[in-house]
Amino acid sequence: MQRFSIVSLARNALTGHKDWPRYWRSPKPKAEYDAVIVGGGGHGLATAYYLAKEHGVTNIAVLEKGWLGGGNTGRNTTIVRSNYLWDESAHLYEHSLKLFEGLSQELNYNVMLSQRGVLNLAHNLGDVREGIRRVNANRLNGVDAEWLGPAQVQEFCPIVSISPSMRYPVMGATLQRRAGVARHDAVAWGFARGADALGVDIIQNCEVTGFDIREGRVRGLRTNQGDIATGKVGIVAAGHNSVLCEMAGVRLPIQSHPLQALVSEPIKPVHPCVVMSNAVHVYVSQSDKGELVMGAGIDSFNSYAQRGSFPVIEHQMAAVLELFPIFSRLRMLRTWGGIVDVCPDASPIIGRLPVEGLYLNGGWGTGGFKATPGSGHVFAHTIAREAPHPLAAPFAFERFTSGALIDEHGAAAVAH
Amino acid sequence: MADATLFARRRSPLQDHGAALSRGAVSGPRGVTLTEIPHLAQITLRGDPGNTDFLAAVRSALGLDLPLKANTVAAAGDVSALWLGPDEWLIAGAPDSEADLTARLNAALKDQHVSVVDVTANRTVLELAGPSARAVLEKACGLDLRPREFKAGQCAQTNLARTVGILEMTQGGAWRIYVRNSFAVYLADWLLDAMAEYAIDAKF
Amino acid sequence: MTGFRLAQGGRIDRSRPLSFTFAGRAYRGFAGDTLASALIANDALLVGRSFKYHRPRGIYAAGAEEPNALMQLGVGERTEPNARATQVELYDGLTANAVNAWPSLEWDLGALTGLASGLFVAGFYYKTFMWPPAFWNKVYEPAIRRMAGLGTAPREADPDLYDKVHVHADVLVAGGGPAGLAAALAAAQAGADVLIADEQAELGGSLLSARATLDGWLRATLEELRGMPNVRLLPRTTVFGYYDQNYLCLLERRTDHLGPAAPAGISRQRLWHVRARQVVLATGAHERPLVFAGNDRPGVMLAGAVSTYINRYAVVPGKRAVVFTTNDGGYRTALDLAAAGAQVLAVVDPRPESAGDLPAQAHAQGIEILNGHAVVAASGGKRLDSVSVAKLGGGAARGVVCDLLAVSGGWSPVVHLFSQSQGKLRWDEAKHCFVPGTVTQAQRSAGAANGSFALGAALAEGFAAGAEAAKDAGFGGWRAPEPPEVDDPREAPPLALWQVPGAEGRGKAFVDFQNDVTASDLKLAAREGFESVEHLKRYTTTGMATDQGKTSNVNALAILSDATGRSIPATGTTTFRAPYTPVTYGAMAGRDRGDRLDPIRVTPIHPWHVARGAVFEDVGQWKRPWYYPQGGEDMHAAVRREAKAVRTSLGVLDASTLGKIDVRGPDAAEFLDRIYTNGFRKLGTGRCRYGLMCRDDGMVFDDGVTTRLADDHFFMTTTTGGAARVLEWLEEWLQTEWPHMKVYLTSVTEQWATVSFAGPRAGDVLRELSPALAVDEESFPFLSMREGVVAGLPARIFRISFTGEASYEVNVPSHHGLALWQAVMAAGEKHGITPYGTEAMHVLRAEKGFIIVGQETDGTVTPLDLGMDWIVSKQKDFLGKRSFARPDTSRADRKQLVGLLPADPAEVLPEGAQLVWDAAESPIRMVGHVTSSYWSPNLGRGFALALVKGGRDHHGKTILAPLAGKTVEARIVAPNFLDEGGKPLHG
Amino acid sequence: MLLIPCPWCGERDETEFRYGGQAHLARPLDPHATGDAEWAEYLFMRDNPKGWFRERWNHAAGCRRWFNMVRHTVTHEIAAVYKPDDPKPELPE
Numbered sequence A: 001m002q003r004f005s006i007v008s009l010a011r012n013a014l015t016g017h018k019d020w021p022r023y024w025r026s027p028k029p030k031a032e033y034d035a036v037i038v039g040g041g042g043h044g045l046a047t048a049y050y051l052a053k054e055h056g057v058t059n060i061a062v063l064e065k066g067w068l069g070g071g072n073t074g075r076n077t078t079i080v081r082s083n084y085l086w087d088e089s090a091h092l093y094e095h096s097l098k099l100f101e102g103l104s105q106e107l108n109y110n111v112m113l114s115q116r117g118v119l120n121l122a123h124n125l126g127d128v129r130e131g132i133r134r135v136n137a138n139r140l141n142g143v144d145a146e147w148l149g150p151a152q153v154q155e156f157c158p159i160v161s162i163s164p165s166m167r168y169p170v171m172g173a174t175l176q177r178r179a180g181v182a183r184h185d186a187v188a189w190g191f192a193r194g195a196d197a198l199g200v201d202i203i204q205n206c207e208v209t210g211f212d213i214r215e216g217r218v219r220g221l222r223t224n225q226g227d228i229a230t231g232k233v234g235i236v237a238a239g240h241n242s243v244l245c246e247m248a249g250v251r252l253p254i255q256s257h258p259l260q261a262l263v264s265e266p267i268k269p270v271h272p273c274v275v276m277s278n279a280v281h282v283y284v285s286q287s288d289k290g291e292l293v294m295g296a297g298i299d300s301f302n303s304y305a306q307r308g309s310f311p312v313i314e315h316q317m318a319a320v321l322e323l324f325p326i327f328s329r330l331r332m333l334r335t336w337g338g339i340v341d342v343c344p345d346a347s348p349i350i351g352r353l354p355v356e357g358l359y360l361n362g363g364w365g366t367g368g369f370k371a372t373p374g375s376g377h378v379f380a381h382t383i384a385r386e387a388p389h390p391l392a393a394p395f396a397f398e399r400f401t402s403g404a405l406i407d408e409h410g411a412a413a414v415a416h
Numbered sequence B: 001m002a003d004a005t006l007f008a009r010r011r012s013p014l015q016d017h018g019a020a021l022s023r024g025a026v027s028g029p030r031g032v033t034l035t036e037i038p039h040l041a042q043i044t045l046r047g048d049p050g051n052t053d054f055l056a057a058v059r060s061a062l063g064l065d066l067p068l069k070a071n072t073v074a075a076a077g078d079v080s081a082l083w084l085g086p087d088e089w090l091i092a093g094a095p096d097s098e099a100d101l102t103a104r105l106n107a108a109l110k111d112q113h114v115s116v117v118d119v120t121a122n123r124t125v126l127e128l129a130g131p132s133a134r135a136v137l138e139k140a141c142g143l144d145l146r147p148r149e150f151k152a153g154q155c156a157q158t159n160l161a162r163t164v165g166i167l168e169m170t171q172g173g174a175w176r177i178y179v180r181n182s183f184a185v186y187l188a189d190w191l192l193d194a195m196a197e198y199a200i201d202a203k204f
Numbered sequence C: 001m002t003g004f005r006l007a008q009g010g011r012i013d014r015s016r017p018l019s020f021t022f023a024g025r026a027y028r029g030f031a032g033d034t035l036a037s038a039l040i041a042n043d044a045l046l047v048g049r050s051f052k053y054h055r056p057r058g059i060y061a062a063g064a065e066e067p068n069a070l071m072q073l074g075v076g077e078r079t080e081p082n083a084r085a086t087q088v089e090l091y092d093g094l095t096a097n098a099v100n101a102w103p104s105l106e107w108d109l110g111a112l113t114g115l116a117s118g119l120f121v122a123g124f125y126y127k128t129f130m131w132p133p134a135f136w137n138k139v140y141e142p143a144i145r146r147m148a149g150l151g152t153a154p155r156e157a158d159p160d161l162y163d164k165v166h167v168h169a170d171v172l173v174a175g176g177g178p179a180g181l182a183a184a185l186a187a188a189q190a191g192a193d194v195l196i197a198d199e200q201a202e203l204g205g206s207l208l209s210a211r212a213t214l215d216g217w218l219r220a221t222l223e224e225l226r227g228m229p230n231v232r233l234l235p236r237t238t239v240f241g242y243y244d245q246n247y248l249c250l251l252e253r254r255t256d257h258l259g260p261a262a263p264a265g266i267s268r269q270r271l272w273h274v275r276a277r278q279v280v281l282a283t284g285a286h287e288r289p290l291v292f293a294g295n296d297r298p299g300v301m302l303a304g305a306v307s308t309y310i311n312r313y314a315v316v317p318g319k320r321a322v323v324f325t326t327n328d329g330g331y332r333t334a335l336d337l338a339a340a341g342a343q344v345l346a347v348v349d350p351r352p353e354s355a356g357d358l359p360a361q362a363h364a365q366g367i368e369i370l371n372g373h374a375v376v377a378a379s380g381g382k383r384l385d386s387v388s389v390a391k392l393g394g395g396a397a398r399g400v401v402c403d404l405l406a407v408s409g410g411w412s413p414v415v416h417l418f419s420q421s422q423g424k425l426r427w428d429e430a431k432h433c434f435v436p437g438t439v440t441q442a443q444r445s446a447g448a449a450n451g452s453f454a455l456g457a458a459l460a461e462g463f464a465a466g467a468e469a470a471k472d473a474g475f476g477g478w479r480a481p482e483p484p485e486v487d488d489p490r491e492a493p494p495l496a497l498w499q500v501p502g503a504e505g506r507g508k509a510f511v512d513f514q515n516d517v518t519a520s521d522l523k524l525a526a527r528e529g530f531e532s533v534e535h536l537k538r539y540t541t542t543g544m545a546t547d548q549g550k551t552s553n554v555n556a557l558a559i560l561s562d563a564t565g566r567s568i569p570a571t572g573t574t575t576f577r578a579p580y581t582p583v584t585y586g587a588m589a590g591r592d593r594g595d596r597l598d599p600i601r602v603t604p605i606h607p608w609h610v611a612r613g614a615v616f617e618d619v620g621q622w623k624r625p626w627y628y629p630q631g632g633e634d635m636h637a638a639v640r641r642e643a644k645a646v647r648t649s650l651g652v653l654d655a656s657t658l659g660k661i662d663v664r665g666p667d668a669a670e671f672l673d674r675i676y677t678n679g680f681r682k683l684g685t686g687r688c689r690y691g692l693m694c695r696d697d698g699m700v701f702d703d704g705v706t707t708r709l710a711d712d713h714f715f716m717t718t719t720t721g722g723a724a725r726v727l728e729w730l731e732e733w734l735q736t737e738w739p740h741m742k743v744y745l746t747s748v749t750e751q752w753a754t755v756s757f758a759g760p761r762a763g764d765v766l767r768e769l770s771p772a773l774a775v776d777e778e779s780f781p782f783l784s785m786r787e788g789v790v791a792g793l794p795a796r797i798f799r800i801s802f803t804g805e806a807s808y809e810v811n812v813p814s815h816h817g818l819a820l821w822q823a824v825m826a827a828g829e830k831h832g833i834t835p836y837g838t839e840a841m842h843v844l845r846a847e848k849g850f851i852i853v854g855q856e857t858d859g860t861v862t863p864l865d866l867g868m869d870w871i872v873s874k875q876k877d878f879l880g881k882r883s884f885a886r887p888d889t890s891r892a893d894r895k896q897l898v899g900l901l902p903a904d905p906a907e908v909l910p911e912g913a914q915l916v917w918d919a920a921e922s923p924i925r926m927v928g929h930v931t932s933s934y935w936s937p938n939l940g941r942g943f944a945l946a947l948v949k950g951g952r953d954h955h956g957k958t959i960l961a962p963l964a965g966k967t968v969e970a971r972i973v974a975p976n977f978l979d980e981g982g983k984p985l986h987g
Numbered sequence D: 001m002l003l004i005p006c007p008w009c010g011e012r013d014e015t016e017f018r019y020g021g022q023a024h025l026a027r028p029l030d031p032h033a034t035g036d037a038e039w040a041e042y043l044f045m046r047d048n049p050k051g052w053f054r055e056r057w058n059h060a061a062g063c064r065r066w067f068n069m070v071r072h073t074v075t076h077e078i079a080a081v082y083k084p085d086d087p088k089p090e091l092p093e
């Protein structure tokens, strides 16, 4: 793997950048792999990377039906944080945040993790109560968390209005300083490049169309590039997990919804952090290029269309303008949508499915980008050892039968 | 019969809003007015439209045939029946007639599985009228309000700004809006704000 | 002086001169100018700096596709970043500045990045800034951020108004050029309601830019359309989004063109929501640049734009011009230039010959035509000074000194809206452009948007599309009129030239001007494996600027297809997304600002609370009195006083916000039995019962008291926040799961106002207000209801209690709510009646151990967890019951509701405090949290409710709450403090 | 934004409706006779097809009726609406 650095950049500048190698090969699928990961999003690529790197499983392939990173990894609002309410979630997301903190160096690829702090605003007494509950839980779980009063909120983010006469006044906020944003595409590309260098075959434009399952065991899968034999399949196909699992005869507690996001025209930096508000479904940050990146709440209906309805974001913008009155004359440049796989408890499913050799890592809903390295890390362990990573164990598929749900709705309504 | 002192002690949700409503009135060719019609008697009637006994009993009680066509209104004298759903109507009548209407319905419908609920105090009624009334309503409402599509004698339940209401076009071509009491001030203020531009005589 | 104003012609109004400033300098223009045309007239062609390299950039286009001329308009609260000068109508007093230059447009320090531009290739930032790691947050990223952005946001709130409308049309026409006008006319004549929108100030589209026009037809058509009652003409209105089932969104700029003269009270912009039966897209075409070294020099301009400036605005962007074109259209510009008095030095045409009528005319006028040639480089600093022209396939370049280079690389139909509608594009091999292919909605394209570039064809298509659209909307039987005669010149086929050969090594050849993406960036990306057009876009940022690649996308994907050896259609386009051009956030919010953001709901007693100085709490959309401070009291003092009053004499609460549902029908009792965890069948008439509802997963969903009014008639109350949710939930079960059940539900939340008075004196007040009512224990027992007259008002009186005190909830029709309240206040005066708010209510109910759904519960709590087994029927089934038997739900060590008494009675635990057994443990194990916590004036101490793992088995034990800075000890007790305190209940 | 033909009120904007997920889910007649897995299937497991889907909608701001609709989850095309007790229509190709 060609090391990236300012030195290599300068050297290549001299030769007109003619000699940069490919980030990843473009292999044809082999007839057989030790394991196959379905879905070339951040989570799938991270899974492959850690399988190769930490478990020495290198005869593996990542199959991606489109272009790698083109799913939700390529269309999310890039918020990275770990201040979840329940212990199980906090541990998992904190594991991921720690991996994020060293990821640029680990991958030799700058994922531009920007730990500028995330505010979660409280607008009523219920929000305040839940916010404080979360701050307390986070601290005891080793996750940095603070409770800010309105004046402190404004100090941290001067453009937020804290006028008490607002329809939804700011009554305080939780702050996680280590939280922030990262360059979403770079995460996918960095993991892909790293995995490729370890020998992983990343096969794009390769859609899985069926499974070969005999005697309750996975033997292989069918794709539009031919059949592939393998005894282990990890499904990491956000937006299509239900479709894939249906091919394997497994029904999931997942519904796929559009989730929309939008960016403004780039402006000079005005917004120093990330602001989220559950009550009004708002989350806003400003990218390093200058656009304001904002997300909406999910569209109510099931859809695989990667687009939603305009009123959803109109509603959102009205709320944004109350919080950020100076945005009114700015302009929305582009809107888009992703397909989020939502579980009833707003927590992911990580682990075995009722078909032997078949594993699922999905249902991250509206908030899995932040988990990318951690999710890949624990899922690789789960597949390689054929036993759940301790941090993944509570997220097993079986929880829907036992009732041990990890319900992050209550306190984390907008789970980004 | 109704007790006049009791009636006098009623307050409508927009009772204190009269000044704002008259201030907001716009006259002239772009005119539009918003007024409250408080205390209209209102009764929610539920029953099975497939049951002829039910229809006959209502006819005998109210002197009208319940409208069975969606989003239409039937009227007889002071009383009108607005279609709200396949088994639900709003019976509206003159102020202070709710006890009488309820009694008539209950008497006629005795022993049937129906529901007659006095909801007189649940909603108030706004009337939006004038040449610009439709333009104002189009700001709040996504229905097709073109005269060709929404005519006198029609009604609809729908979203109005960020609340819901029942819309009815009167024979005089004005819009009646039945709105829940707790939302009345909100909706009236919203509409007044929407009306404001018609008072400005600017060529631009 | 190079650019200049013609003495006559154009559509400007020379009688209305306007003054404006740009970059601090004063200029003059005319009404009818855009900011761009006025700048050109003043020879101020240098208008901006590019995003990355800060290269000098000039006006490049004349419309929405402009990549360079972005302006900071105005100052102060009305300043607006990134406005496209080509779309800004000039008004008197306009001030504009370049957006990305410091300290000045002429001398921009950012241009130093250009010196190191060899480093700043596509994706460079991913490859560096990684060492030392700590530098990223502290040094590198802040430095990158300082370079970010174009214009600046205002610092103050926006003083302007915005509005929205929702309309329905039989036919919506997007674009008011010849095709759109023809479509509108045909559809309108057929009788359809027509809406035609064009983003420009005037309708007419390309007709406004051409010399030989259908001026007469345009005037007559507009006049006819204006006179038709079924037509709405919307100039200055951009159709920006095309959504499902023919839902389109339009942005109308109502007063932007008036500047400071905009009338007050009129919305600045208005967002149109249009549901159209049929849509005609007549959005024209965008001209494509040509890619060669230095193609971004100020003075290089799209040929069509040059013609527009000359013919529409009467300004000529240069005196010595070269035209570089791959199609006959460029010759029209050459002719326009010549007619305007500019010197046309050459038309450079890479095609081996130019066979069409227009080249012949140019030739006849003595214009030199260089067939088989191309411009390989343009040079000049802040202004073009010469171009290098070379023969294709080799040969020395020769320099031509010029100040204007008009370029045309062909035309791309504006298929944005078509694509947004989910239509599929088709690559037209002959025309070298994407055209609408498979149509998926009730829609048709016409004119240049459909790849029909000739005027005659555009008109014919427009008429046909309009007539067909009307017919499909139900207005058939009308034959569209014949289009007017047009004499279109014969044209030779265009050539596809995606990147000029022989330009390599001569300097940067830009594809995406605004984001500074060069042809070599694109090729580098392809070499590094970014072979998908979507990867290319994201790695190089091509097409991601404020123009969304209107001029660059097709060139970029063609260069990629060349680099990867795939065809253009196989390479494909990136996804077209709304909005077509950027949309102001203010317009998206419309008038839903301030208090209109979300309805404020108030009870009929609200005016009294306001007059009494209540502080309100938001509960859902409701405003509820939180507490009533008196004489400078703070909240704690007020709540103590209120809570004390209830226990010692009398308090009164406005409980009108509770949800209320009338439940009627022979199956009503059975229905309630299925909904509530406890039984209602045996409830006597006139009796009330508290009930809990669960979702089918067993988790508590809502609670409230339900009263039997008659055998088949119940009156249910719900939580304030849950009212709508519960009614929907009940209807859902009735309509979809148990349709055979005979039950009707009617919401009566606002039919009834509820005044609840509680305390030892409550009975006295009721007796006084309702002398006819027997208020003794026997005739009116706890948990029963009486109909009667209270204060002269017909009422339902409920003897129920949420405080543990004797308490009556009197319901009257809400129009009598205030009268009742006033009567209760008057009658209670002698008892020192105290209005109390939600906070005191919470204290009182917590003293009694009553839960609040949403506070003691969070969607993960069962009735059993709450210790409410007494309310969970063993006999019957109900929603949620089965779920209690699941392994996790039946665990013994689930979190259970307990009471907490802090060791220090003065301590009030914070709500949300986490609870642990051992604070020294690491990692620390949390076993619960505080759900409610208050100071009780009645107990004289702090107390709390909490959920604790296996809590019921730990009564009497000490648990710890580790807080920031200290750890609080508390004793676990049963969650009922009044009983524990041994105080009598006034039941 | 969808244009949903309420079987009672006619075509209305999506914003008037509430979504209810998969249609034709049957609650076990005797929940207590079902095993944990079967109960979990009823509570949580859902079809989630890419293509035609029979789903429930409630005309919340209108007639408040629940009804079923056949909609394509990629194109958002609506093929049929029907009342809860109407027979299931065939799915289009």
Ligand SMILES: Cc1cc2nc3c(=O)[nH]c(=O)nc-3n(C[C@H](O)[C@H](O)[C@H](O)COP(=O)(O)OP(=O)(O)OC[C@H]3O[C@@H](n4cnc5c(N)ncnc54)[C@H](O)[C@@H]3O)c2cc1C
Pocket (backbone or CB within 6 Å): A038, A039, A040, A041, A042, A043, A044, A063, A064, A065, A066, A067, A068, A069, A070, A071, A072, A073, A074, A075, A076, A077, A078, A079, A080, A206, A207, A208, A209, A236, A237, A238, A239, A240, A244, A259, A260, A261, A295, A337, A338, A339, A340, A364, A365, A366, A367, A368, A369, A370, A371, A416
């Ligand atoms: C608008 C939006 C905003 C969001 N904001 C945030 C946020 O701020 N913070 C946050 O943490 N999370 C956020 N999320 C969620 C986050 O994006 C996702 O949880 C996360 O990116 C999921 O990553 P993934 O790798 O699992 O899935 P994806 O990146 O979606 O990858 C799945 C891949 O599987 C492929 N695939 C599907 N079917 C097949 C098949 N049959 N064969 C082969 N391949 C297949 C897909 O093409 C896709 O590339 C947001 C999501 C959206 C849509």
Ligand SMILES: NC(=O)c1ccc[n+]([C@@H]2O[C@H](COP(=O)([O-])OP(=O)(O)OC[C@H]3O[C@@H](n4cnc5c(N)ncnc54)[C@H](O)[C@@H]3O)[C@@H](O)[C@H]2O)c1
Pocket (backbone or CB within 6 Å): C063, C174, C175, C176, C177, C178, C179, C180, C197, C198, C199, C200, C204, C205, C206, C207, C237, C238, C239, C240, C282, C283, C284, C285, C328, C329, C411, C414, C417, C446, C447, C448, C449, C452, C453, C454, C455, C458, C580
């Ligand atoms: N020489 C050539 O090759 C060539 C190429 C293109 C166009 N033309 C000329 O163009 C004409 C074709 O006429 P036409 O009517 O198809 O196109 P047009 O360019 O005359 O009109 C299109 C109009 O649509 C407007 N528009 C575009 N997108 C819009 C949106 N989203 N919302 C609102 N308005 C929008 C544009 O501002 C423009 O006014 C002919 O006269 C033809 O000669 C010639």
Ligand SMILES: Cc1cc2nc3c(=O)[nH]c(=O)nc-3n(C[C@H](O)[C@H](O)[C@H](O)COP(=O)(O)O)c2cc1C
Pocket (backbone or CB within 6 Å): A074, A075, A076, A077, A078, A184, A263, A287, A289, A291, A293, A306, A333, A334, A335, A336, A337, C534, C543, C544, C545, C548, C574, C575, C577
């Ligand atoms: C964090 C983030 C920032 C983005 N910034 C821009 C931007 O500056 N300009 C732009 O055109 N699109 C931007 N996009 C949107 C993408 O162009 C694109 O719409 C998105 O990745 C979804 O892909 P699709 O629209 O091709 O389906 C951004 C997307 C994300 C996730």
Ligand SMILES: [Zn+2]
Pocket (backbone or CB within 6 Å): D006, D007, D008, D009, D010, D059, D062, D063, D064, D065
């Ligand atoms: Zn309906």
